[in-house]
Amino acid sequence: MASRNPRVLLLYPPNQSLPRTMCKPNGSLAYPSLAGALRRHGTDVGLFDACVGDDSDDLDEAFYNSPTELPSGLLRTGVPDERILAAVAEYDIVGITSIFTEQETMVLRTARLIREHFPGKILLSGGVNARSRLSRFFAAGFTAVCLSESEETITRVVDAARRSATPDLSAISGVATVHDGRIRVNPVRAEEIRWDLDTLPVPAWDLLPNRRYWSIGRPHGGAFDARTDLRYGSLMTSLGCPFHCAYCHIAGETAEHPSGPIGRYRMKSDDRVLLELETLKGLGVRQVFIEDDSLLADKKRCIRLLDKIRGAGVEILDVNGVNVIHLLKRWQPDHEMLQALVAAGFTEIVLPFETGNLRVMRTYASNKLNIDRSDIPALIAACKDYGLRITGNYMLGYPDETRAEIDNTVQLARRHVAAGLDAANFFLVMPLPGTPLYDLACARGHLDPDFDPDTMNWTRANMRRTVVPPEELEEIRDRAWEEINDPAFKRYKRTMVVRTPTARGAPW
Template sequence: MTLRDVSVLLLYPPNQNLPGTVCKPNGSLAYPHLGGALRHHGVPVTIFDACVGDGPDDLDAIFANPVAIPSGLVRTGVTDERILQVVADHDIVGITSIFTDQESMVLHCARLIKAAYPEKILVSGGVNARSRMPLFFAAGFDVVCLSEAEHTLIEIVEAVRRSARPSFADIHGVAFPDGNRIRVNPARSRDIVQDLDTLPMPAWDLLPNQRYWTLARPHSGMFEPGAELRYGTMMTSLGCPFHCAYCHIAGEVEDSLPGPIGAFRVKSDERVLAEIETLKGLGVTDVFIEDDSLLGNKKRGLRLLEKIRGAGVTVCDLNGINIIHMLKRWKPDHEVLEALALAGFAQINMPFETGNLRIMRKYASNKLNVEKADLRGLIIAMKEYGFQLYGNYMMGYPDETMEEIQTTIDLAREHVSYGLDAANFFLVVPMPGSPLFDMAIAGGHISPDFDPDKMNIYNATMANTLVPGPVLEEMRARAWEEVNSTTWKSAKKAWATPASL
């Protein structure tokens, strides 16, 4: 059999966001990992971020001229014509869909590409794609990866190499249209990678790093305005020991479509150091760790932090180190705090989640006893170690009372008084793929045909909550304004997309 030459494009769509909020490139780690796997297999692969462009695209013009779209959001990125120009030379186009609030842009790109190039194979993946498959196939996607896809995408490439009209019937961990139905081949537990060191090195060099550095808009944190930030993101582990109701990890278990990829798995210390050296070789000076639970195994975490000490980079934690892992018998664990400081950590997101033990127990894995934990002592100690600290707080669960929400806001205010640099307030979003989404559907709090453009932390997505949606939105906005300093608010607002265009 003669095999076709096949090339792959991994496409980040243009970004969409609310006027008055900060537009940040997606930059998820899915593409560097998939790109590394494809390259290791000898497959030509390109990454194109349509939010920032590349080559001839004027970055300043892109971000100075976001375009209003019918949903009321604004689109930041290159034109449709530019996307089609980039797509033209590739046989397979992969478009990840992790974030539900970006679904409209993903589907728009799929329709655009399929209309212009019906012969190209469109592949998607991510928790949102597998949770919303009928919409994705209706938009033109040929196959959706249901689980971690480093190996799955290779199998898809090989199927396309064999035929311009490939069959995916023998591939596990995918779904695809089969006549008038969707055929689902669930992932197999034995195919889940346990030894993360066996995965090829992520292909960070395929990203438009210089454009990211010029923008200096990572997922979180605060940095000098207008200054280049030579950052790169990585993960030292996958999965999480906790299974919070609002997180898709809680649904990634045995016998689920993706298989047990929510299980906590770690890279070896040597692999982590090798990845840091790879990033440094690209010019990265600030490494942002995206682990869901960096210290999920505290003994391993402490050992790893000691080895990172001499790596010669500044380290930030984007997803947050679980508070319980920075405590010992409910008091600050100075061994952990000192290890983080000596390893070069500068900024840490702290997921306090809620000020209510009932909410913590029901929705957040009971992962912190907010009544026993010495949070005041922890914040003061962390500031003495020199960390910049940002707290994350959630509000708006279906059965959460006004008093419970006010308790969380008051807790955040106390934390700022102890030295917390800023407090971020999030309205609870029942993301597809999470147990909370299923609970919200069953309880009549969200319709199956919900508007994905509203699935963000600023919108009260659920109906019939104890505290009405408009009140929740007002409380969230007021809490952010009242609790945070003028300096912080001014810095954040300077990044924001204009409120009117």
Template sequence: MKVLLGLPNQLIRLDGMKARPAVSPPLGVLSIAAYLRESDWQGTIEIYDARLGATFRREADYWLFGDSDERIEARIRAAAPDVIGISNLFSSQIDRAYRFAELAKRAAPNATVVIGGPHVSVFPLEAIAHPAIDYAVIGEGEERFTQLLLALQRGDTAPKIQGVIATPADLELLRSNPRAPVGFTDPLDSLPLPAYDLVDMPRYFALARKGLSPRFREWGKRPISMLTSRGCPHKCVFCSIQTTMGYKFRAHSPEYTRRHIRHLVDKYGVDFIHFEDDNLVHDTGRYDEIIDFMSTFQPRIKWDTPNGVRGDAWTLDRARRAKASGCQFLTVAIESGVQRVLDDIVRKRLDLARVDDMMRYCRQVGLRLHAFYIIGFPGETLADIRATVDYALDRYRRYGVVPMLQPLIPIPGTDVYDQIANEGWHEGTIATEYNQVKTADFDPATLQAIYRDYLRKRLLIFALRSLTVPKELLYNLKLILKYPGGAYYALRNALRANG
């Protein structure tokens, strides 16, 4: 049996500093492939990442990045797989995944097509209703996909595996909790290291050096993203992580993590690590051990936390050690500058006073800090929204904490998405895009006006800090030179705010 694990090409919209594709080794697919190789399943594995073609094509009001449909179909036909597994990380890209499935069935009509990822985990019936898709896999894929392949290998096309959906009846095997309908791998150390040898690592590194790095503000020549933990015990209304990774915090041990990092550095020359964990500092003792290990490298392996960390786990010593170990910046997930909104609406157990402490610690040790904010939650008032904008800009002025503020994106599989849908707080259909909410307190037009005003003020603070703080000027010039396209669109959006 031959398995082809595929990643579709990418839909790109030119919007601010994110106006670029982000390409990195596919962590989930590599973990599935590694697990397969160590299982009882017999067969061969090929990974095809359609993004690596790195070509751009204009399609109406968006761009497609990666191989053309013709190229994708030809690659699948040449591979002649028996099973095709499709990975899709974002609801905004689900149409590309479904198109990949159509091309897969056309190129290999007798192959079994399986799809997984967060969107499919929330809408499995939508996925299997597609004529090109045979199975949908919910949640983590290592064990379920392997069990499915073992079943297919013995001729069982209707296996009863929790989280493997071929018909509506298979939903009966799921747990009653819609946010965590399946079980999850535990302990995580039972998983082998990802199968990096099955992909063209130098190609990913080359694209990163051209500005197509896995994350924005990335300064390495051989960067990579990695996860050292999964799951989140917190219940923020906008986050869908529990659907794919569960509520329980599960972490690789410090020993496993050290081995993983050492493998990346020794075998692939990795010089920058993006720790993508949702809860890197949830277990502060484990985090401290990882940072101690990062401090052993000479020269330092640079690292950051682009997915956000908690703001209440920091001490001055912890910030100092992060800086000394090679950390280039931290991103703190604040969400709102109003404590009532955090407590009652976002349901994020976070004390803003502790966040201010973190900001002071980072400024004291010279560690760059970014912050996530979201405006437009149902239940917020205009005063709440404006207070969050003021909080974000004030902390930018006072502490240099770079704000990354955006209107709410309703993500399928979240409480806020269900709330918006059930209450009818939207116009037309709910898209997985910014600024979809309409309540008695605000509507998209009002929120857009506030957001534009924020962009204008943020640009002014950016310019002032660049002119008055020499290290900021050097950093920002470096940023603009590395991401000229993104800088252009960010400036354009800010200037449009004046109109």
């Protein structure tokens, strides 16, 4: 199917979700970034989100009325298979990202569908989940899996397809392929990693079905009044993180890994961030989610940047990127940082406290916060004084965590709520593929390397043979959430009903 000028389609597969939970379209930044690179390369690129369809699809049929039960009991939301095949028919290369393990089944199912009907197409995948599960992805029919940041990798695949109808992709660095029945991994070269992020192309956000996303009104983060006119987009002002927590994929992205050291913290210039904001505004975006892994890591840079974007004319929201230590100065609230966040338009911050135990913090969370020395009640009070809504995230169920240590974390959350924290979220530790914790869990028998990805979700204790059994961990998590949070927050989280064009938006 290759041609002299191959066409590339970037495809979000249909979404799968748990019953009685809200399905949210993917819309990750991977595809706009890759599309921007392909455009700059002179490649004809398209983007199709099979969860919501495009303007030729009826949104009721594509999204609201489409959920069907899968054999796993999960629900599939998106356009029918025939529509996916029609969308990919005229393209030579199809890219399907796999960042999120819980969506792996839909990625592989979509790949098998395309391979069955179009055996000559080049199928690419990438993302931390794909590069960690190579054998499954090749068994589903993928031609190659990109192992690192892929703005340049995908253009090299296009060049190879221009030269040959059956290109050999194994020579491309940063790519895994199958040769003579064996998986061949060609690691990325360190000199190919973009240390200067300003040299990356501006993401092609215009290819996303933005108006469909806005109509559905279900961004990944934030709590919005039903009357809010949502016109949101996402950007990243930096990549990587100075911390290397065992449960985060960044900890595995080192020079020794095929991905190369892409976990290293790198920043865009202020001017580049302002350019991207203007690009989003030009598309009608009013709310911008900053999705950095560590937005505040360079505090001076962050304060300076926030001051510059204060008058950008958009509401700045944060989904990620805040570590508690960056809001402290000598263990007390850092008022300069808090004032900068509020002045830039932040109204809500999630504080990842992770654990109430220094041993656990040092073992699994980069020792990034001394919970004993930090004056967290003063930080909570300062946030409330500045008008910020603040929630806390707490993690339970590390492999060797004792009941006493788990209770320490629960009691810490209780004290934080008593000090003014608006809500406490409790998460069971997930050993996601690509993280050091996953490797540890497999090596110590806490997880089968061939686990069912449909079971890897936030509702479950996914590891076995932990000090506190998985069933008990789930009971502790549920009880803590019920006892510590106020009724209004619990009602909101149970319904998760958001604004939709009509009354169609019932949760599922």
